[in-house]
Amino acid sequence: MTADPVRWLWTGVAVGLWLLVVAAVAWSGARARRAAASRAGALDSSGSDAATVAFASQTGLAEELAWMTARSLSDAGTSVRVMPLGDLDAAALKAAGRLLVVASTTGEGDAPDGVSRFVRQTMGAPVDLSGLGYGLLALGDHTYNDFCGFGRALDGWLQRSGAEPLFDRVEVDNGDAGAIRDWQHQLGLLTGSTIQPDWTPPAFDRWTLVERRHLNPGSPGGEAWLLAFAPDGHAPDWVAGDIAEIGLPARADGTDPGSREYSVASLPGDGRAEFIVRRLTRPDGSPGLASGWLTHHLAIGDAIDMRIRPNRSFHGPAPETPLILIGNGTGLAGLRAHWKARAGRPHGGVWLMFGERTRAHDAFLDDELQAALRTRDLTRLDRVFSRDAADGRYVQRLIAQHADELVSWVDRGAVILVCGSLEGMSRGVHAALESALGAERLPVLTETGRYRRDVY
Known part of the structure; x- marks a missing residue:
């Protein structure tokens, strides 16, 4: 995630919205599991009137805001439980009674990868959600097309399913502080208690x-x-x-x-x-x-x-799991730590496919990559250079060229991580993977966490 003008979501005073939960919860090391257990234990989720706070997050922002929301509700005396939206189905939604959702939009109006199964299996058609009251905080960025696209789609589906909005959908553009205050105000109306106007600033x-x-x-x-x-x-x-x-x-x-x-x-x-x-x-x-x-x-x-x-949606698998890394440009940054994490230890294999402009000038970290191949920290390296007359390919062409080997790796349980530009690369890579693996298999890999993307 290295884009400058489009991948930042918090500006100005909005940067002060980040860390209430991070300060209250110990994010560290294997913090994904420990933090969830710690935070769940700190909130009261007992009682039949407990509210459910669900999040659909791509880079961790929506999850942090969900925990901030939950903490504010708990401090106001409301029992609350927090969970990923992707862990809920229609029956669980209907049983929730009161639902507060923090939903990010990724790419050009897409749902976060972690809710792909929910979108495909639950949102495919209206269901009976009569009796469910909900509030929705939609996160977006106006520099992308289809602003808050997933949040708006989720809102429409909930209403078509008979759920009743507790208040109008709140949309946040690049961490707009006014929108966050509106959300806090609505939480206060629900609980009958004043929600603090400014959540704890981040500890830089x-x-x-x-x-x-x-x-x-x-x-x-x-x-x-x-x-x-x-x-x-x-x-x-x-x-x-x-x-x-x-x-x-x-x-x-x-x-x-x-x-x-x-x-x-x-x-x-x-x-x-x-x-x-x-x-x-x-x-x-x-x-x-x-x-x-x-x-x-x-x-x-x-x-x-x-x-x-933390960016849990882009964490890697256990070392024994084969790992396929695909990216272009500065997306190499988001992939590099993954092969470094396996250095000097037995692992299931690491295959890097990478694209840039010219071999003469853009073979980023070539000495390091060659050394990683010699030590077997990298099992395989394939690169393409789109501006070279003798090459002219983009990274997605590698997927088509080596489709049989890629399928073999996936059959052995490989996880695919993609990092780089949204325009061109990620769409081209997705289409190539769909062609190589099959249109039905790729969504299953996404839903099971075996196909993860960090694109910008």
């Missing part, structure tokens, strides 16, 4: 830039840089697939530009957080606010504000 840590290396000098594409930050007196913990929020410096007029999200390309054992960032250029020739600062203006030794947060 201080990190120091210790390395910045140009990865593709002479490339026909935008500059790509490897950046490394060392923690200042703290011991952060994360796993492969997690995301960093980097706070940006205030603008010249004093306004707060918020933060940006980037995939972490390293592991805690490396002693530093590493990223691959492309310097974006606007139509007028000026650099992207975040990427220009990180790649050119931030000096070695300068400190920044950053926190690393």
Whole structure:
């Protein structure tokens, strides 16, 4: 997740909405399971009148807001249970009585991967949800087409199924603080208690830039840089697939530009957080606010504000499970930590398929990749370069070319992780996987967590 202008969801004061639950819950190491157990134990889910808070999350944002919602309800004396929307079916929804949903939209109006089964099996047609009252917080970004597309589709399906909205759907564009306050106000009306107007601000840590290396000098594409930050007196913990929020410096007029999200390309054992960032250029020739600062203006030794947060939908499987990594461009960052996590230990195999522009200039981290092949940390590496006259292929062509081998890996239980650009790459890769594996098999892989995407 390395896009600058489109993959950040919290700006200005909205950045203060992140960490109530993270502060209350211990996210660390194998925190996915421990955090869920800890938070569930801290909330009262007893009683027949308990409210259900469900989340449909792609990068962890909706899940955090769901736990913030649950905590506010619990503090107001309302029993509450929290669960993924994908774990519910029509019977469970009807039995819920009161339902509050925090739903993200991914891609161009799509549902998060974790609710693909729910969309296919439960939302395929109206069901009897009479007696269910619900509220919906829809997260979106107006820079994408079909703003809040999944949230709106879910709202329409719930109403066609006879569920009654407790209040109008609340839509959030890029973490708009006013929309969040509206949601809090509606929670207060439900509980008869004042919900605190501003949820606890995030606890950013201080990190120091210790390395910045140009990865593709002479490339026909935008500059790509490897950046490394060392923690200042703290011991952060994360796993492969997690995301960093980097706070940006205030603008010249004093306004707060918020933060940006980037995939972490390293592991805690490396002693530093590493990223691959492309310097974006606007139509007028000026650099992207975040990427220009990180790649050119931030000096070695300068400190920044950053926190690393979980992205459970892009965590990898157990080491013995075969792993297929597919990506392009700076999406290599989101894949790199996954093969590093298996370094020096027995594993079920790691196959990387990667695409960039030119072999001469854009073979990112080539020395490292060749070393990983020699040590068998990477089992197989296939790369394509779209601007080379002797190649001209995109990464999805590798899937078609090696379809039989890919099917064999999947038959052995492989998990597929895809990271890179939304436009072109992810759609092309999805279509190629569908062709290789079958239109019926790919949704099953998604529903069982064996096909996961981090695209931007």
